[in-house]
Amino acid sequence: xxxxxxxxxxxxxxxxxxxxxxxxxxxxxxxxxxxxxxxxxxxxxxxxxxxxxxxxxxxxxxxxxxxxxxxxxxxxxxxxxxxxxxxxxxxxxxxxxxxxxxxxxxxxxxxxxxxxxxxxxxxxxxxxxxxxxxxxxxxxxxxxxxxxxxxxxxxxxxxxxxxxxxxxxxxxxxxxxxxxxxxxxxxxxxxxxxxxxxxxxxxxxxxxxxxxxxxxxxxxxxxxxxxxx
Amino acid sequence: xxxxxxxxxxxxxxxxxxxxxxxxxxxxxxxxxxxxxxxxxxxxxxxxxxxxxxxxxxxxxxxxxxxxxxxxxxxxxxxxxxxxxxxxxxxxxxxxxxxxxxxxxxxxxxxxxxxxxxxxxxxxxxxxxxxxxxxxxxxxxxxxxxxxxxxxxxxxxxxxxxxxxxxxxxxxxxxxxxxxxxxxxxxxxxxxxxxxxxxxxxxxxxxxxxxxxxxxxxxxxxxxxxxxx
DNA sequence: CGACTACTGCCATAATTTGGCAGTATAGGT
DNA sequence: ACCTATACTGCCAAATTATGGCAGTAGTCG
Numbered sequence: 001x002x003x004x005x006x007x008x009x010x011x012x013x014x015x016x017x018x019x020x021x022x023x024x025x026x027x028x029x030x031x032x033x034x035x036x037x038x039x040x041x042x043x044x045x046x047x048x049x050x051x052x053x054x055x056x057x058x059x060x061x062x063x064x065x066x067x068x069x070x071x072x073x074x075x076x077x078x079x080x081x082x083x084x085x086x087x088x089x090x091x092x093x094x095x096x097x098x099x100x101x102x103x104x105x106x107x108x109x110x111x112x113x114x115x116x117x118x119x120x121x122x123x124x125x126x127x128x129x130x131x132x133x134x135x136x137x138x139x140x141x142x143x144x145x146x147x148x149x150x151x152x153x154x155x156x157x158x159x160x161x162x163x164x165x166x167x168x169x170x171x172x173x174x175x176x177x178x179x180x181x182x183x184x185x186x187x188x189x190x191x192x193x194x195x196x197x198x199x200x201x202x203x204x205x206x207x208x209x210x211x212x213x214x215x216x217x218x219x220x221x222x223x224x225x226x227x228x229x
Numbered sequence: 230x231x232x233x234x235x236x237x238x239x240x241x242x243x244x245x246x247x248x249x250x251x252x253x254x255x256x257x258x259x260x261x262x263x264x265x266x267x268x269x270x271x272x273x274x275x276x277x278x279x280x281x282x283x284x285x286x287x288x289x290x291x292x293x294x295x296x297x298x299x300x301x302x303x304x305x306x307x308x309x310x311x312x313x314x315x316x317x318x319x320x321x322x323x324x325x326x327x328x329x330x331x332x333x334x335x336x337x338x339x340x341x342x343x344x345x346x347x348x349x350x351x352x353x354x355x356x357x358x359x360x361x362x363x364x365x366x367x368x369x370x371x372x373x374x375x376x377x378x379x380x381x382x383x384x385x386x387x388x389x390x391x392x393x394x395x396x397x398x399x400x401x402x403x404x405x406x407x408x409x410x411x412x413x414x415x416x417x418x419x420x421x422x423x424x425x426x427x428x429x430x431x432x433x434x435x436x437x438x439x440x441x442x443x444x445x446x447x448x449x450x451x452x453x454x455x456x457x458x
Numbered sequence: 459c460g461a462c463t464a465c466t467g468c469c470a471t472a473a474t475t476t477g478g479c480a481g482t483a484t485a486g487g488t
Numbered sequence: 489a490c491c492t493a494t495a496c497t498g499c500c501a502a503a504t505t506a507t508g509g510c511a512g513t514a515g516t517c518g
Contacts, residue, residue, distance in 0.1 A: 003474080003506065004232055004269075008276050011297055023464070033508045038465060040233075047237045048298040050340065055464045056516035064340030066299050072331055074375060079328035082320065082403065083312025090315075095308050102305035104245040106335075109299070112292065119247055122374055122446060124411075126404030145351055146303060174311065175355030176405055182353075217351060232475065232505080251494065262477045267496060284495045285485040 006030055010040055011049065011061075020058030067109045074117055080106065081121040089125050090174060092138040129177050134196035138172070140204055141181055141196065145169050150209050151183070154201040155194060163187065167194070168209035170216040184209070184216060191220050235259055239269055240296055243280065249287030301339070303346050309335065310350040318354050319403060321367040358406050363425035367401070369433055370410055370425065374398050379438050380412070383430040384423060392416065396423070397438035399445040413438070413445060420449050 013029055014021070027037040041059065045051055050062040072080070084103050088096035107115050144151050152166050167183035178195050185192040242258055243250070256266040270288065274280055279291040301309070313332045317325040336344050373380050383393050396412035407424050414421040 004236055004272050005276050007233055007237065008296065022462085035508055035510095036506075039506080042465090043233045044298070047234050048300055048302055050300060053464055054516070055514070056462055058463075062340065064300060064338075064343070066297060068338050070334060070338065072334065073327065075324065075327040075371070076331035076334070078371070079313065079316050079320065079324050080309070080331050082324070083314075083316040083328060084308065085312075086315045086403075087308050087312040091308065091311065095304065095311070098302065098304040099308035099312060100245055101241060102301055102309050104241065105299055105301065105305070107247070108244055108292070115292065120443065122400040122411075122442065123371075124400055124402040126402050126409075128405070142304070142307070142352075146346075171351035171353055173353040173355050174315075176357070180355075182351075213351065214349060252496090253494085264477055264479095265475075268475085271496090282495055283485070284483070285493055287494075 006032070007040060007044055010044065014051065014059065014061040017060075020054070020060050022058040023053075026059065067105065069109050069111065070106060071111070072114060077114060077117045078121050078123050081118060082123040082125065085123075085125045090128055090131065090176075092135045092179075094139045095142075131177060131179070134179060134199060137196060137199055137202055138179065140202060141169055141172060144204050145172060145213065148208050148213050150205040150207045152203045152205055153194065153199050156198045156200060158198075162200070166205070167192070168211070168216065170213040170220070182217075182220060184211075191223055235261070236269060236273060237298065239273065240278065240290070243288065243290035247289075249283070249289050251287040252282075255288065301343060303343075306339075306343060306346050307350050307352055310347060311352040311354065314352075315354045319357055319360060319405075321364045321408075323368045324371075360406060360408070363408060363428060366425060366428055366431055367408065369431060370398055371401060373433050374401060374442065377437050377442050379434040379436045381432045381434055382423070382428050385427045385429060387427075391429075395434070396421070397440070397445065399442040399449070411446075411449060413440075 010026065010030060013026060023034055023037050023041075027034045030037065030040075032040075041051060041053065050065050052060045052062050080103065084099040087099040091099070103118065107118050110118070141151065143149075148168075148170075150166050151169055152164070154162060154164050156162055165185055165187035167181070167185050169181050169183040171182040173180045173182060173193075178197065181194045181196060181199075183192060183194065184190070238259060239255070242255060252263055252266050252270070256263045259266065259269075261269070270280060270282065276296075277294075278296060279294050281289045281291055310332065313328040316328040320328065332347070336347050339347065370380065372378075377397075377399075379395050380398055381393070381395050383391060385391055394414055394416035396410070396414050398410050398412040400411040402409045402411060402422075407426065410423045410425060410428075412421060412423065413419070
């Protein structure tokens, strides 16, 4: 059995077993070594498969691995398509790909007649002003937000004055022309907004910031207007 | 990209393209040679994937093939949420409700941890300029587009000159401040764009227009720039 | 504590994949 | 009838890569 198809087989094997299966059993069933099995499990997880592995127990395919059939009204489909088109047009490119992928996955579980509505949707997003750069950093920033990690950035303010600071990013806002990171700034000890196209360098620190993202967001909404950095 | 995951990627790429894709395009997207792509397609087919390949045309994934992983990634969920937020903010109110409902339905089938991502998503849509009115007519217009019905409208052009005409609406564009119906105008016998806030009255006629919506849209894209009504 | 199991790093070896080329077949357009 | 675009196959040398074994860590269960 070649490596290629083995992953697909592994999924099927996991599906068959409702109860935890040990890695050793899986390895035997697939005819590979235990070491290789661990690698395969890792590969699947990296591709979005939701597999639980517990020491002393074994592996189980978590429920929710597959999308059940979904039903939407025509209007809801149009809303999803329009939203995804906007993201594809105005978000950064990674997010745009994600939007298209999400739509494709939804299409895969839609009844045939609704699937046609997806293509047929004639709601268009008007052409936007070109978006200021900063595309490369955005995935890193989003990742930092998701994992509540500190970011160290080199930043140019509106007068082109350079500063270097550590921030706690917790939100990302998409305006018509610019994108802005909302974060707590350790340098200024307050909430600040950073235009991503003025971030000239950034590094994700392996340090989690000490407060919950949601708490920061909530407090930020209360504070109101924020001075520029 | 290693061979292993590439097959899973290939499935997702195929899912994304609903129309035939050439092998060359797929190979480019995956970053492998054409020769290798043919081998990969073969490997997938050997594992039960139903992929149609026609000489001179390209490949299409036949629907009904639910090979995993078919679950949203965090990024895809963020994209869906961001898109829906934009629709809720900039679309008309009916569409906004539809966007929220669609999201709720998606949330209902998500495993618990992913559902949290949905609520916690911290991608924000910047506040937009207030959108010119015309909210009340939009659902009617969308309905007419979906069912390919003629519309009779009373319209004010940019010099406030009133006209009354019958149009064949087939698309709706959302710009930053205005919304525009794209239609064939029986009065002018050509494609026109109508700002919805300048439509002062409209009535859906019980008559289907004689051409397919998709055909109109295709031709319209070819024509290029359209004069205002 | 001990048994069992998930997981990771390292490394030499072996296997597999890869890409290029040359050639065939089929569909659609002119 | 011809041309282009595409799907598809065989072959082969080169090299990427997967593999398995071992050693070690960490978590769960009893």
